Amino acid sequence: MKRKLFILFCLSIITLAASAQDLSTKIMGYRVPATIYKGDTIASLKLPMIYIFKPLIFKNKRQEANYYKLIRNVKKTLPLAKEVNGIILETYEYLQTLPPEQRSKHLKRVEKSIKQQYTPRMKKLTLSQGKLLIKLVYRETNSSSYDLVKAFLGPMRAWSYQLFASMMGASLKKEYDPNGQDKLIERIVLQVENGQL
Numbered sequence: 001m002k003r004k005l006f007i008l009f010c011l012s013i014i015t016l017a018a019s020a021q022d023l024s025t026k027i028m029g030y031r032v033p034a035t036i037y038k039g040d041t042i043a044s045l046k047l048p049m050i051y052i053f054k055p056l057i058f059k060n061k062r063q064e065a066n067y068y069k070l071i072r073n074v075k076k077t078l079p080l081a082k083e084v085n086g087i088i089l090e091t092y093e094y095l096q097t098l099p100p101e102q103r104s105k106h107l108k109r110v111e112k113s114i115k116q117q118y119t120p121r122m123k124k125l126t127l128s129q130g131k132l133l134i135k136l137v138y139r140e141t142n143s144s145s146y147d148l149v150k151a152f153l154g155p156m157r158a159w160s161y162q163l164f165a166s167m168m169g170a171s172l173k174k175e176y177d178p179n180g181q182d183k184l185i186e187r188i189v190l191q192v193e194n195g196q197l
Contacts, residue, residue, distance in 0.1 A: 051190050067184075071197055073129045074136075074188045080121070081136035087114065088141055088148060107152055131170050135185065138176040146172035 035044045058064040091110055095103050125133065134145050141148060149172065150158035162172045178186035191197040 048194060051187075051194060051196060053187055053191075069128075070132075070184065071188055071192075073126075073132050074185065074192055075197075077125070077129050077133040077136055078189060078192060080118075080133055081140045084137050085140040088152075091152070111153065127168060127170070130168070131174070132185070134165075134170060134172060134174050135176045135182060136189070138174065139178070139186075139189070144173050144175060 032043050032045055034041050036042075056067065058067065087110075091107075095106065098106055122130075137145050137148070143151075146158050146162055149161050158172070165172050176182050176185075188197065
């Protein structure tokens with residue numbers, strides 16, 4: 001009797017599984033999610049955001065060359081700014097797990113590791129790329145580079161880095177204004193992130 005019930009149970013499960021609707025369909029050989037609407041199966045795909053901007057009108061060839069230089073600089077510095085954001089988040093989360101007396105030792109190790117890894121890459125940046133990187137770090141972290149250095153390494157170290165940056169004609173306190181002064185940079189960043197440039 002138990003065996004018959006077990007076989008009947010297995011057959012009913014198989015029947016239910018066969019009759020259940022698979023909410024996916026194939027498009028050009030790929031299985032994609034689907035929705036059933038009024039008895040019709042419709043593939044539902046999430047398409048990437050496409051940014052459409054007014055065409056730029058350049059006053060002269062120099063302005064056009066500067067625009068293409070800015071695109072090249074954004075493509076070079078944006079990945080660095082994203083890496084900085086990742087390092088900051090990872091370091092902050094890890095610091096929260098450490099007792100207070102071990103935090104400064106860990107920060108010194110992180111600083112040494114960052115210097116070893118990023119100094120060769122930073123030396124290859126031009127001054128304009130360095131200034132752009134400061135702005136893009138602000139864009140990614142929503143904090144100025146000065147505030148980040150001050151939070152992790154202390155006010156004296158932040159002051160000395162700011163002094164060095166100012167001697168080079170830059171400022172770690174520079175903010176990012178996507179709707180004002182940095183509107184063109186934001187436009188390029190959005191298009192680069194979306195693969196349009």
